[in-house]
Amino acid sequence: MVEDSGRGPLKGAFSTLRKGFKGMSESMVPSEDDKSEVGVKKRRFRIILAAGLVFLFAMFLISISISSGGIIPITDAFSALVSAISKGGEDLTTEELYVFSSRLPRVVAAIGVGAGLAIAGCMFQALIRNPLVDPYITGVSSGAGCLAVAASTTLASLSFLAGYSAYIIPLAAIAGGLLAFGLTLAVAEGAGGSATNYILSGVIVGFAFSSVQTIFLSLNKDNLTNVMWWLYGSFGNITWENAFLVLIPSIGIAVIAMLWAREFNLFMSGEDQARLLGMNVRRFKAIMMVVASVLTSVCVAFVGVIGFVGLIVPHACRMMLGSDHRLIMPASIVLGGCLMLFADIIARVAISPLELPVGAITALIGTPVFAYMLVKRGREYDG
């Protein structure tokens, strides 16, 4: 057989990953008929949390020890972090300063944004029940982008706002994101509120804001550098002041949304079916749409539009874990955080000392992995 000959390292790595996962899932599913299926799920949930947190922590350590300036041993980075924290962030050595003030904020923000976008994507995919849906489906990214560009080209040049410049773009982005979502909601609900209505109105609202954004960009060609990083996504502008403004809301909203995982399962079986089982479908959909849009706006506000994570992470989790949102949602949080950390590391070191836009990296890493999963599991995943 040709199967085993000529295996490339990539194929071998994928195969090992797959076998590892298969082995994990088989060991978690008992063969006896009388084992509790809910018990199996609870165990899977604990494994996802434990393994995910360990993996996330490992990525975190790698991330704080690497920068465009160079790489230090993980142990040194960790001890520098611990000592910097014990000092309360004051009187730091150069290395502690690097780890604590320069790398840690962007690592914290990357985890928040990755987790937030992944779970927002997961929520939208369930709410709209369409596989092409990502967190930007309701026009949030275009609205946020448009107002961010508008703010940076107009407001930021006003002298009395100079002191607040770090917050002008994020605030304008949040306002733009929510405005776009509001318009999408109004058009979609006016048209009947179906999934297709939401997709179409999100697309047209998105186009409208993108056009305005293009006009602003062409009118203010000199001021483009201020806003370019934002349009392609970057953690370069993250500082301690805004890192937690990203992390806390996104992780908070993500965990709160997880409490409704069972309702998401029910919603997936169809709106009528969910209503017939006693769920207030309209209210649930409206609240969760708002929650997911706020979450997306918060994620894009400080770091810009980072694509792909919100589309593929939830799909990857569904392919691996099935359709139960009690497993998919926590897995999306963890995997989203890890993928974003990994992409940020690559963005920083690939052509060091220059930094690449992290949004491009997420897509570059994600596409081959996702294409592989799609080829392997796509048939079963249909319908």
Added chain:
Amino acid sequence: MTDEPLLEVEGLRMRFDDFEALHGVSFSVPKGLLVGLIGPNGCGKSTMMKCINKLHTSWTGTVRVDGEDISRMRPADIARVVANVPAEVGSIYGMSVMDMVMLGRYPFVNRVWWESEDDEKVVREALRTFGLDQYRRKQVSLLSSGEKQRTLIAKAYVQNPKIMLVDEPTSHLDMKYKLEVMEYLQKMARSDMTVIVAEHDISLMARYCDLCIIMKKGSIVTIGDPKKVIDEDLIREVYEVESCVGTDREGEIYVLPKRYIKTREEGDEGSRGHDPAGGAPGAGPSSIFRRRRR
């Protein structure tokens, strides 16, 4: 059949803009029966089911389940007495059979997140009853049409309802699966659950149902034992189709459609033409219980 009625419908009217889909329908059904809802496309079968389960809310009239007025009940309470089996499984991203059937326990699960052991016991029992236990980890999308239909019925069954509304359960099934599904539904009716089935296969309905409700243009034409009420005149009146209604050696009725009657020609008694607004004068209450076997 002498029991107190389980489902009572009085003067049920449903209007979509300028079209009245149900013209004050009234009937009652005792418990433990398999009831067939028969009539041509657009006669109001599905609309009536959607009024009973309150998927439609703008109807007028009274619907009582076990003496309780359904218009005063909350959706979650209705879900504990009325279960629904849709005609098809929707798009469900690889949901497993177990997960799908477990959704039926939603009205009973109060704990956040995980279902209790009792819920799981009920679901496993239902999976065994419907011959699905070996497929419980399989994705619903990979099942055969018959197995999918059984999964949907099992999901409604675990709601432990008093009334089960089943919409065209055999439309995609071959002969064997049709009989199998009807036998499951009959078994459930025997276990004190009233099962109401909307279906186009009249022979199948006549064979399995204890009672049939024949509808045309938003009104009930007749209600009764299918073996007594289904005849060629009734088929002509309701479907505008000439048919051969016969009885086999076991005494079961079969209906063979022969040709459809062109509307508004030669003053044919069985054809009243298509009235887009529904509610042709002759299809109202005056025609109820009019037809007899030849």
